[in-house]
Amino acid sequence: MMKNEAEIWTLVEANAARMIQLSDDVWAVPETCYTETKSVALHQQALEDAGFRVRAGVADIPTAVIGEAGEGGPVIAILGEYDALPGLSQQAGLAEHSEVEPDGHGHGCGHNLLGAGALLAAAAVKDWLAQTGAPGRVRYYGCPAEEGGGAKAFMVKAGLFDDVDIAITWHPESLTDVQGGGSLANTRIDFAFHGRASHAASAPHLGRSALDAVELTNVGVNYMREHMPSDARVHYAMINGGGIAPNVVQPYARVRYSVRAPQLPDMVKLVDRVRKVAEGAALMTETRVEPEVLSAVSNLIANAPLMEAMEAELQRLGPVPFDESDRAFAEEIRATLSEEEKRDVFARFNAPVQEDRILCDFLLPAGNPKPPISGSTDVSDVSWVVPLVQAMVATAAIGTPLHSWQMVAQGKAPAAHKGMTHAAKIMAGTAVAALSDPTLIERAKADLARRVGPKGYTSPLPDGTKPPIALMSL
Known part of the structure; x- marks a missing residue:
């Protein structure tokens, strides 16, 4: 010794x-x-x-x-x-x-x-x-x-x-x-969908369901799994399902995704694909989607x-x-x-x-x-x-x-x-x-x-991203 x-x-x-x-x-x-x-x-x-x-x-x-x-x-x-x-x-x-x-x-x-x-x-x-x-x-x-x-x-x-x-x-x-x-490099990103409330029985045609958009996002991402690298990972959690009233067309819903891949560039590409799925879900449901990156880490x-x-x-x-x-x-x-x-x-x-x-x-x-x-x-x-x-x-x-x-x-x-x-x-x-x-x-x-290498480090956090302190304290 x-x-x-x-x-x-x-x-x-x-x-x-x-x-x-x-x-x-x-x-x-x-x-x-x-x-x-x-x-x-x-x-x-x-x-x-x-x-x-x-x-x-x-x-x-x-x-x-x-x-x-x-x-x-x-x-x-x-x-x-x-x-x-x-x-x-x-x-x-x-x-x-x-x-x-x-x-x-x-x-x-x-x-x-x-x-x-x-x-x-x-x-x-x-x-x-x-x-x-x-x-x-x-x-x-x-x-x-x-x-x-x-x-x-x-x-x-x-x-x-x-x-x-x-x-x-x-x-x-x-x-x-x-x-x-x-x-695994990883990004946590929320997709908040904004729709239009209405009476689900008497006027469903007037509503635009944010919850439908979340569900379509999840379905789309699940179909995407067949066509992404096998060593990548995508998980999600329902943050806000639009409330507890089934007789209201849900005007707001939020889903959180964790997107991972062994190399940072591959993770960035996969996040872009998940974003497109969410945008497509918003288009199908005539809702509006707001993505928000909460955190991102490298490999x-x-x-x-x-x-x-x-x-x-x-x-x-x-x-x-x-x-x-x-x-x-x-x-x-x-x-x-x-x-x-x-x-x-x-x-x-x-x-x-x-x-x-x-x-x-x-x-x-x-x-x-x-x-x-x-x-x-x-x-x-x-x-x-x-x-x-x-x-x-x-x-x-x-x-x-x-x-x-x-x-x-x-x-x-x-x-x-x-x-x-x-x-x-x-x-x-x-x-x-x-x-x-x-x-x-x-x-x-x-x-x-x-x-x-010569390119060095590039933060996976988009410029302007702040620690999600208030959101995590809810």
């Missing part, structure tokens, strides 16, 4: 208790996309208590915050999140579905752990810089609205990463590995030098040190999972299935090919402008699906705390490696320049 690693891991452990408490406190106040007022207040207080220089409400987002420490030298960004998901309220520590609050929110993607773990890493790096006197700055980015709001894309467009040298983050999972390249860009550096940290550190009590609760959770769910995570990590394993108390082979993630993330937009690396670290029973009540149930468990602390050591160790070896930053920047 190298001296710097031993020091930084010790500093992580020294800060762990208060950041574990932060994670549990955020778990207890689950807030969704752009409404994370209590969660960001907890993070801001933790930053101030740890001695960071704090900037609140950055990029005109009230629930975004940045804390910085250190002087001169390279700028290392460590990215955290703290938004929850709707409809996933669940009692902690219970291996059966039991809501805390009917139809309430829950941390089904583990972002209570993600934010606190990233802040734990940043606090340790801050202490390391102070103790060693090394030049450099560590900057914690408290990022809201990853689930559908794309806050980091707005933060990138606002220039908040312009002076950053490298960025580091992590995500809770049920297996541990360094995340590879690739994710993820990998960085080989940083992945190698993080992999080295992970291999030296080893797997998360779970114990028998952790395994006992994980076994209860796994009893609620299907066999398909237990196997699926191994496929997503491109790893052989290990059916007898309860928790990820092992490492995947070094150099294991890194498949792209099948979802979308606003971390991707940071990866286009700053060399970025991300760890996936086990905090839950193997096979636990993200966005599930089972993930929420494990969010305050000792196993989750151990995984979070382990992730902080991996991230902090990677940061110290970059601060101790300037050539790593140089190689990471060169790798990014090669991958993005």
Whole structure:
């Protein structure tokens, strides 16, 4: 073990208790996309208590915050999140579905752990810089609205990463590995249809149904699926169906689409096709359609030098040190999972299935090919402008699906705390490696320049698009 690693891991452990408490406190106040007022207040207080220089409400987002420490030298960004998901309220520590609050929110993607773990890493790096006197700055980015709001894309467009040298983050999972390249570029776009109300029985001919337009849009997009790339994805949700009165021709209705593709240009083309379907539906129903882009994120860009550096940290550190009590609760959770769910995570990590394993108390082979993630993330937009690396670290029973009540149930468990602390050591160790070896930053920047090419980064957000704060607060 190298001296710097031993020091930084010790500093992580020294800060762990208060950041574990932060994670549990955020778990207890689950807030969704752009409404994370209590969660960001907890993070801001933790930053101030740890001695960071704090900037609140950055990029005109009230629930975004940045804390910085250190002087001169390279700028290392460590990215955290703290938004929850709707409809996933669940009692902690219970291996059966039991809501805390009917139809309430829950941390089904583990972002209570993600934010606190990233802040734990940043606090340790801050202490390391102070103790060693090394030049450099560590900057914690408290990022809201990853689930559908794309806050980091707005933060990138606002220039908040312009002076950053490298960025580091992590995500809770049920297996541990360094995340590879690739994710789906994604646009969330609403189509609001405006028609004409009338009595549905006595004067239906006078009405123009906005709900009909929504339904025709959905039918058209479903027919389009046969004629779009097989690795693209399109989903929709009814936001406003026009009310509850069937005897009124609905004058207003709204549908939300999520359009994804592995590469940004392909996603942009697919969004244009969905727009045309909506315009056609408006033409057929003699209604008017207003499209509104809520958020848009790019596909993820990998960085080989940083992945190698993080992999080295992970291999030296080893797997998360779970114990028998952790395994006992994980076994209860796994009893609620299907066999398909237990196997699926191994496929997503491109790893052989290990059916007898309860928790990820092992490492995947070094150099294991890194498949792209099948979802979308606003971390991707940071990866286009700053060399970025991300760890996936086990905090839950193997096979636990993200966005599930089972993930929420494990969010305050000792196993989750151990995984979070382990992730902080991996991230902090990677940061110290970059601060101790300037050539790593140089190689990471060169790798990014090669991958993005001469055209560089173009934000997928149309000019003038604002974070949909008011809309998400409804």
